[in-house]
Amino acid sequence: MASEFAPCSEAQKTAVLERLADIRQKIADACRASGRTEQDITLMAVTKTVSPELINLAVDHGVTVLGENRVQEFLSKRDSYRANAEVQFIGHLQTNKVKQIIDKVTLIHSVDSLHLAEAISKAAVQQGIVMPVLLEVNIGGEASKSGVAPDMLPQLLDAVRQFPGIRTDGLMTIPPPMTEESEQLRVFTEMRALFDRLRQDVPMHTLSMGMSGDYAAAIRCGATVVRIGSALFGARAYPPKSEG
Numbered sequence: 186m187a188s189e190f191a192p193c194s195e196a197q198k199t200a201v202l203e204r205l206a207d208i209r210q211k212i213a214d215a216c217r218a219s220g221r222t223e224q225d226i227t228l229m230a231v232t233k234t235v236s237p238e239l240i241n242l243a244v245d246h247g248v249t250v251l252g253e254n255r256v257q258e259f260l261s262k263r264d265s266y267r268a269n270a271e272v273q274f275i276g277h278l279q280t281n282k283v284k285q286i287i288d289k290v291t292l293i294h295s296v297d298s299l300h301l302a303e304a305i306s307k308a309a310v311q312q313g314i315v316m317p318v319l320l321e322v323n324i325g326g327e328a329s330k331s332g333v334a335p336d337m338l339p340q341l342l343d344a345v346r347q348f349p350g351i352r353t354d355g356l357m358t359i360p361p362p363m364t365e366e367s368e369q370l371r372v373f374t375e376m377r378a379l380f381d382r383l384r385q386d387v388p389m390h391t392l393s394m395g396m397s398g399d400y401a402a403a404i405r406c407g408a409t410v411v412r413i414g415s416a417l418f419g420a421r422a423y424p425p426k427s428e429g
C-alpha cells in the first residue's frame with residue numbers, strides 16, 4: 186500500500202537526482218574505459234523498500250526499468266507506478282507465486298532450478314506468452330545464496346530450453362560483497378567467460394551483474410544490465426514487518 190510511505194521531502198528528491206547523475210557519469214566512464222557505449226547498458230532501479238514517489242521520480246528521469254524482489258511488495262506498489270515503467274523480477278521466486286507476476290513483468294532474472302523453470306513455463310503457456318528469463322549463477326559458491334553452481338549451469342540451460350513458454354536470454358549473478366576492485370574484476374570476468382562459453386551454442390544477450398558497490402567493474406567486464414538500489418535511492422530502511 187502506497188499509504189505506508191510518507192511523502193518525500195524536496196531534499197530526498199534532490200538527493201536521488203544527484204545520485205542518478207553520478208551513476209550515469211560512472212557508467213559513462215566505465216563504458217569509455219572498456220570500449221563500450223552507454224546504449225549497451227540498462228540501468229535498472231531496484232525498488233525494494235522505496236516509495237513509489239521516488240521510484241516515479243527516477244522513471245520520469247529516464248530510468249524506466251524497475252527491479253522487484255518481493256511479490257507482495259511489488260503487487261502493493263505497482264498501481265502507483267508510471268505506465269511507462271517496465272518491471273523485471275530479480276528476487277528469489279517461489280513457484281507458487283509465479284502466477285501472480287507472470288503477466289506483470291518482462292523478464293525474470295532469478296531462475297535457478299528446473300522446478301521454477303517448469304512453473305514459469307506452465308504459467309506462461311496458460312497466458313499464451315513466452316517468458317524471457319535469466320539463469321541465476323552462484324558465482325561465489327556461497328551456501329547461503331541462491332543460484333545454480335557454475336558446473337551445473339550447462340545442464341540447467343539444456344533442460345530449461347526443452348520447456349515451452351520460456352526463453353533463456355542470459356545469466357544473472359549476485360556475487361559476495363567485494364570491496365577490492367581487483368576482486369570484483371576477477372569474479373565478473375569469470376561470469377563473462379561462462380556467458381561467452383554458453384553463447385557458443387545458445388543465443389543469449391543479457392548479462393545481469395553489478396550492484397551499487399561494483400557496477401563499474403561489472404560494466405568493464407561486459408554487464409548489459411546493472412541493478413542499482415542504494416546508490417540511487419539511499420540506504421534502505423526496512424519496515425518492522427517485512428513481507429515476502
Ligand SMILES: *Cc1c(COP(=O)(O)O)cnc(C)c1O
Pocket residue numbers: 231233254275276359396397398412413414415416
Ligand atoms: C537489492 C538488490 C540489488 C541492489 O542492491 P544495491 O546494493 O542496493 O544496489 C540488486 N540485485 C538484487 C537481486 C537485489 O536483491
